Amino acid sequence: MSTLTTQDTFEALLESAPQNFSELRAAGKAIYHSLGLPAAKEEEYKFTAITKKLEKTISDFRAASPFSISENQIKESLFKGFDGHVLVFSNGKFLPELSQSIEGIEISTLDIEVAEVGSIAKAEKDVFAALNQASFAGGISIKVPKKVQVEKPILLLSFNQANEGQVIIPRYWIEVGDFAEVTFMDQSIALGESPYFVNKVVEVKGGINSQINYFRLQDEGNQVLEVSNIETDVQADARFTSVNISVSGDMVRNNLSLNLLGSNCEGNMYGIYLLNGKSHVDNHTNVDHTIPHAESNELYKGIFDGQSRGVFNGKIFVRQDAQKTNAFQQNNNVLLSEDAIVNTKPQLEIWADDVKCSHGCTVGQLDEEALFYLQARGIDKTLAKGLLLYAFVGEVLEKIEDESFKNHVVELIQKRLGSKF
Amino acid sequence: MSKDNQILEEFTSKEYEHGWSVNYEADEAPIGLNEEIIRWISAKKEEPEWLLEWRLKAFRTWKSMNEPEWANVHYPKVDFQKLRYYSAPKQTKKPKSLDEVDPELLAIYERLGISLNEQKRLQGIAVDAVLDSVSVATTFKDTLGKLGIIFCSFSEAVKEHPDLVKKYLGSVVPMTDNYYAALNSAVFSDGSFCYIPKGVRCPMELSTYFRINAANTGQFERTLIVAEEESYVSYLEGCTAPQRDENQLHAAVVEIYAAAHAEVKYSTVQNWFPGDKEGKGGIYNFVTKRGICAGDHSKISWTQVETGSAVTWKYPSCILKGDHSVGEFYSVAVTNNMQQADTGTKMIHIGKNTKSRIVSKGISAGKSQNSYRGQVQVMKRATNARNFSQCDSLLMGDRCGAHTFPYIDIQNPTAKVEHEATTSKIGEDQIFYCNQRGIDTEDAVALIVNGYAKEVLNQLPMEFAVEAQKLLALTLEGSVG
Numbered sequence: 033m034s035t036l037t038t039q040d041t042f043e044a045l046l047e048s049a050p051q052n053f054s055e056l057r058a059a060g061k062a063i064y065h066s067l068g069l070p071a072a073k074e075e076e077y078k079f080t081a082i083t084k085k086l087e088k089t090i091s092d093f094r095a096a097s098p099f100s101i102s103e104n105q106i107k108e109s110l111f112k113g114f115d116g117h118v119l120v121f122s123n124g125k126f127l128p129e130l131s132q133s134i135e136g137i138e139i140s141t142l143d144i145e146v147a148e149v150g151s152i153a154k155a156e157k158d159v160f161a162a163l164n165q166a167s168f169a170g171g172i173s174i175k176v177p178k179k180v181q182v183e184k185p186i187l188l189l190s191f192n193q194a195n196e197g198q199v200i201i202p203r204y205w206i207e208v209g210d211f212a213e214v215t216f217m218d219q220s221i222a223l224g225e226s227p228y229f230v231n232k233v234v235e236v237k238g239g240i241n242s243q244i245n246y247f248r249l250q251d252e253g254n255q256v257l258e259v260s261n262i263e264t265d266v267q268a269d270a271r272f273t274s275v276n277i278s279v280s281g282d283m284v285r286n287n288l289s290l291n292l293l294g295s296n297c298e299g300n301m302y303g304i305y306l307l308n309g310k311s312h313v314d315n316h317t318n319v320d321h322t323i324p325h326a327e328s329n330e331l332y333k334g335i336f337d338g339q340s341r342g343v344f345n346g347k348i349f350v351r352q353d354a355q356k357t358n359a360f361q362q363n364n365n366v367l368l369s370e371d372a373i374v375n376t377k378p379q380l381e382i383w384a385d386d387v388k389c390s391h392g393c394t395v396g397q398l399d400e401e402a403l404f405y406l407q408a409r410g411i412d413k414t415l416a417k418g419l420l421l422y423a424f425v426g427e428v429l430e431k432i433e434d435e436s437f438k439n440h441v442v443e444l445i446q447k448r449l450g451s452k453f
Numbered sequence: 454m455s456k457d458n459q460i461l462e463e464f465t466s467k468e469y470e471h472g473w474s475v476n477y478e479a480d481e482a483p484i485g486l487n488e489e490i491i492r493w494i495s496a497k498k499e500e501p502e503w504l505l506e507w508r509l510k511a512f513r514t515w516k517s518m519n520e521p522e523w524a525n526v527h528y529p530k531v532d533f534q535k536l537r538y539y540s541a542p543k544q545t546k547k548p549k550s551l552d553e554v555d556p557e558l559l560a561i562y563e564r565l566g567i568s569l570n571e572q573k574r575l576q577g578i579a580v581d582a583v584l585d586s587v588s589v590a591t592t593f594k595d596t597l598g599k600l601g602i603i604f605c606s607f608s609e610a611v612k613e614h615p616d617l618v619k620k621y622l623g624s625v626v627p628m629t630d631n632y633y634a635a636l637n638s639a640v641f642s643d644g645s646f647c648y649i650p651k652g653v654r655c656p657m658e659l660s661t662y663f664r665i666n667a668a669n670t671g672q673f674e675r676t677l678i679v680a681e682e683e684s685y686v687s688y689l690e691g692c693t694a695p696q697r698d699e700n701q702l703h704a705a706v707v708e709i710y711a712a713a714h715a716e717v718k719y720s721t722v723q724n725w726f727p728g729d730k731e732g733k734g735g736i737y738n739f740v741t742k743r744g745i746c747a748g749d750h751s752k753i754s755w756t757q758v759e760t761g762s763a764v765t766w767k768y769p770s771c772i773l774k775g776d777h778s779v780g781e782f783y784s785v786a787v788t789n790n791m792q793q794a795d796t797g798t799k800m801i802h803i804g805k806n807t808k809s810r811i812v813s814k815g816i817s818a819g820k821s822q823n824s825y826r827g828q829v830q831v832m833k834r835a836t837n838a839r840n841f842s843q844c845d846s847l848l849m850g851d852r853c854g855a856h857t858f859p860y861i862d863i864q865n866p867t868a869k870v871e872h873e874a875t876t877s878k879i880g881e882d883q884i885f886y887c888n889q890r891g892i893d894t895e896d897a898v899a900l901i902v903n904g905y906a907k908e909v910l911n912q913l914p915m916e917f918a919v920e921a922q923k924l925l926a927l928t929l930e931g932s933v934g
Contacts, residue, residue: 075523079862352851367866370833378872380857385848385878392873395831395863 041069041086042163044094045199049167053145060155060165067159076158077285079343079375080314082259085283089227089257094197095169096228098125101191106130109189109221111440116185116217123192124202124230125170136180142171142203149173149205152235153263158287160259164201164233171203178209178239185215185245185434192230192252193223200230210239210267217437218248222256227282230258238266240294247437250278250286251444254309261287268294275432276303277441278313279448289318292326292354302431303332304441306448307340307372314343319361321354321384330361333425336372344376346391352383361391366398366424418449482539488512491639494539498608498642501615511628511638518632521766524795525824525856528764531702531737536671538640593657602686603648604659607675610646617648621679625708625745625772633704633766634741637673641706644674649684649715658914660689671702678708680715682748687718689917700728700763704739713748713775718756720913722921725761730819732791735763742769746778746804754781755798756912758921760928763792768826770799773807773835780809783909785921787928788821788853797827797858802838802868811842814906816925817853824856831868838865844874847905849898899926 046061070077072084101122110118119139120130126141133139142149155162176182192200208214220230238244246262258281266272278284290299305313319328334342348359365374378391398420406416422445429445432438482493491512495505520530597604603614610618628638645661661676680686690707703725711717719742728735738761744753755769771780782798800809809829817823823846831838846855857874879901887897903910903922910918 355851365863367863367868369866372866374861374863376861376863377859378857378874379859380846380874380876381854382846382848382856382876383854385851385853387848388875388877390873390875391857392871393859393861394872395861395868395870397866397869 041093042167042199045167048095050169052143053149056150057166060150060162060167063155063162064159064166067162069159076316079341080283080285080312082257082283082285085257086229089282090198090229092196092198094199095167096123096193096195096197096200098122098127098170099193099195101127101130103130105191106189109219110187111436113436113439114187115436116187118187118189119172121172121188121190121202124168124190124200126172134182134186136177137182138173138175138177140173142168142173142205144173146173146205148237149203149235152237152265152291153233153261153289157289158261160231161233161261161287164203164231164261168201168203168233171205173205173207175207176209176212176214179211180209181212182214185217185437187217187219190220191223192220192228194226194228198226198228200228202230202232204234206234206236208236208238208242208244211241212239213243215245215434216247217434218246220250220252222252225255227255227257230256230260232258232260234260234262236262236264236272238264238270238272240267241269242266243270244272245433246272246274247432247434248274248276249437249441250276250284250313251280254280254282254311256281257283259285259287261289263289263291264299265291265293266297266299269296270294271298271300273300273431274302275428276301276315278303278305278315279307279444281311281313283312285314285316287316287318289320290328291320291322292328293322295323295325297326299326299328300431301328301330301332302428304425304428304445305332305334305336305342306425306445307335307342308337308448309340310338311340312343314345316345318347319349319359321348321350321357321359323353324355324357326354327358328360331428332363333428334363334365334374335368335421335425336365336374337368339369339371341373342375344393345379346377347379347381348389348391350382350384350387350389354384355386357384357387357389359387359389363393364424365393365395366421367395368397414450418446421449422446481537484537485534486536486538486640490538494640494642497539498611500611503619504611507623507628508639511635512640514629515632515635515639518635520632524766524826525822525858526764526766526793526795528737528793529700531700533636536702538671538673539642597655600653600656601650602653602655603646605646607641607644607646607677610677614646614648617679618646618677621677621708621710623708625710625743626706626741631741633739634706637675637704637706637741640671641673641675644676644705646676647678647686647688649680649686651681652683654684655686658687658689660691662691671704674705676705676707678717678719679710680712680717682712683714685716687914688720689914690719690721691724700735700737702737702739703762705741707740707742707769709744709753711744711746711748711751711753714750715748716752716754717744718754719744719769720756720917722758722917722924723761723765724924727761727790727792728763730790732763735792736761738762738765738767740767742767743772744770744780745772746775746780746807748778749775749804750777751775752779752781754783754912756783756909757785757796758909758913758924759784759786759794759796760924762794765792765794765796767796768798770801771809772801772803773809774803776804777806778804779807782809782811782813783912784813785816785906785909785925786813786823787816787925788818788823789928790819790821792819792821794822795824795826797825799828800830800840802829802831802835802840805834805836806838807835808839809841811840811844812908813842813844814909815844815846815855816849816902816906817846817855818849820852822854822856824858825874826858828860828862829870829872830862831865831870833864835865836867838868838870840868840870842872844872845905846874846876847902848876848878902926
């Protein structure tokens with residue numbers, strides 16, 4: 033294969049993009065062309081050489097086409113004890129016929145033009161957001177009207193598989209009205225062993241006093257390349273909580289941005305990465321405090337084994353008008369093996385003076401004394417280690433408010449840590 | 454509020470204390486930069502062939518490099534062709550002792566409060582004074598000489614100790630290291646050279662005092678400190694410049710080499726002209742400082758108090774190569790009015806059981822921007838590396854900014870790295886508490902700021918600590934509002 037140039041790689045994909053959203057797509061395409069794919073050592077992608085990885089792994093840069101999914105496949109994929117609504121996607125395309133309609137909520141494919149798409153996850157910010165904007169096909173629009181409280185969680189269940197093309201471009205537009213409440217879960221299932229590239233954009237627009245949870249599990253296997261841009265706008269008194277669990281992936285980059293636009297709103301970003309093998313996960317988070325009296329909390333915990341690599345870049349941006357901001361950020365990492373690498377960069381950019389902002393980050397290993405203490409009480413080393421690591425990530429697990437999702441994650445983690453307790 | 458405004462006004466109208474300049478006869482290079490100028494400087498300084506080659510090589514590399522733009526500072530670009538790269542007070546021959554130094558030059562240093570004459574009498578600090586491009590006087594040379602310590606101007610070192618210079622020059626900061634280091638390598642005019650032989654503990658503080666006097670002149674000095682095995686030295690650096698409307702460039706390089714069991718302590722109080730309250734004029738301070746703990750159990754400690762300069766771009770770093778070596782970085786950076794500072798450190802852990810500690814205190818007032826940018830890197834081989842970083846920012850006024858960019862790159866599972874940072878403003882309750890006890894707001898702020906910066910100021914040698922405290926109070930006077 034020829035060397036990737038910043039221009040040609042996704043040209044075929046852009047050519048075959050659907051006809052709707054023509055203005056939006058044209059704008060996205062222009063931005064994509066002007067930004068180009070990240071060059072080696074580019075600050076934003078310094079430790080995640082995605083361009084090189086794409087070149088090496090993906091051979092066909094056309095869109096993977098949707099395929100049929102059976103009821104059984106869906107049933108088998110649900111978490112144990114899951115009680116909620118399921119929306120099904122096949123290679124990024126929303127399949128209404130397999131999905132449940134939810135009372136009081138407007139759900140449609142993104143074939144119909146929604147005016148505000150692209151207004152939150154701005155294409156200028158990231159070249160992959162621009163690429164998605166130019167080429168997405170068959171996304172979803174979910175609108176939770178004012179004052180509607182969706183009691184059961186909504187699972188966004190994606191089935192991905194490379195076929196003639198290897199690029200999957202999901203796009204979700206989520207609008208939550210004033211005083212509405214909703215919980216989303218986002219999970220993807222990989223079918224087949226061949227590698228594919230997911231370029232995902234999720235836009236969430238939260239109204240006044242809305243309560244939104246977005247729980248995401250990334251466990252598609254080690255053949256997956258992914259760049260996701262999840263961006264949220266929230267208004268006054270609203271609360272947005274994101275929990276992102278990454279347990280596998282060849283190279284995964286998550287751009288999670290949160291714009292706090294109304295006073296007294298709260299944004300929470302939590303995450304766990306538990307990696308082994310050659311997995312590479314890069315979490316870039318960005319909280320933008322634009323108004324006074326808002327609060328943000330961030331906690332990411334990483335455990336790295338094998339030759340895995342974890343990158344964390346957390347940015348808290350406090351604008352001049354955002355007085356009385358409270359912003360906290362923490363990133364803790366444990367390295368278990370000689371070959372694991374951690375790059376972390378917690379960043380504060382503060383332009384207002386009456387604020388309380390802090391960040392902390394640590395890289396270390398298990399406390400030998402705690403390990404000894406447990407062993408002295410007859411708990412074998414593997415189990416003791418697992419127990420301590422489980423406790424380490426426990427702080428994040430507590431933030432998951434849905435039992436079935438939490439149990440599923442706990443099970444995954446315990447299995448990975450080689451101990452059940 | 455009106456009282457605050459009044460105080461603020463008083464303060465901002467305060468002139469930079471060291472803003473005067475003196476007319477003296479100077480030997481100057483023509484304006485501009487090309488190979489001819491470099492040859493001219495080299496010839497002027499009667500340098501050996503190898504050094505000229507080295508300069509030219511650096512210049513050629515520099516031409517192919519781009520000015521770094523990643524720092525969080527914004528300023529009109531420097532036109533390198535409009536600068537003068539060499540300016541020296543005219544002296545017919547090099548003075549042998551202070552008595553022969555032009556009294557006018559000595560008077561300059563008297564005005565700065567650094568009496569070179571007095572130094573002769575008072576035991577304490579040996580000073581190498583650098584005016585514009587050249588070293589004018591070095592005190593206490595003989596006393597130091599008896600111990601085998603070499604402390605002299607860089608050009609003198611080139612002539613008298615060429616082997617040492619050749620061996621260590623560029624060994625810590627290669628000429629191709631970065632844009633400004635390459636520029637400095639090409640055109641550096643003078644600086645200080647210090648060599649502490651094996652097993653010697655330097656009995657006094659060594660000090661360099663830099664001053665830019667001439668207009669449109671860049672100052673490019675180079676400091677090289679070599680500490681042989683089991684030696685110890687504490688080194689001080691101070692700087693001022695006259696008040697001028699146009700921006701001046703200061704691009705220095707400091708290299709420190711510490712052999713096994715050696716300890717080097719480097720303290721800076723930087724008070725270059727920061728520009729006026731509208732941000733007009735001031736020094737661009739683009740400095741590369743790096744030390745290498747080459748031997749086992751060696752230690753390098755950087756302490757800096759940064760109060761001046763319009764734009765600061767400075768990252769004193771430690772390469773911890775020897776096993777059990779220790780790197781420290783203590784910094785107080787104060788910015789006021791339109792000042793911008795992007796400063797921090799790099800700790801590169803290579804050896805086993807290496808330790809580093811970073812304490813950075815930023816204080817921003819007025820419309821200034823203060824950034825901490827640091828890197829802690831633990832290489833694969835660096836078992837049991839330990840780092841602790843603390844970066845606090847204090848904000849005064851609602852038009853200023855404080856930013857933190859710490860990079861932490863870990864490749865060894867036994868590393869223990871901690872980083873924490875906080876940003877906040879001076880607590881109103883703290884000020885209220887002081888007011889209640891009859892301490893006015895101005896003094897209360899000075900008190901709180903000094904307490905806040907104490908951890909760093911404590912690291913400074915006595916004489917500097919007093920000066921630094923005064924400087925802090927002065928820089929921030931009236932900036933509360």
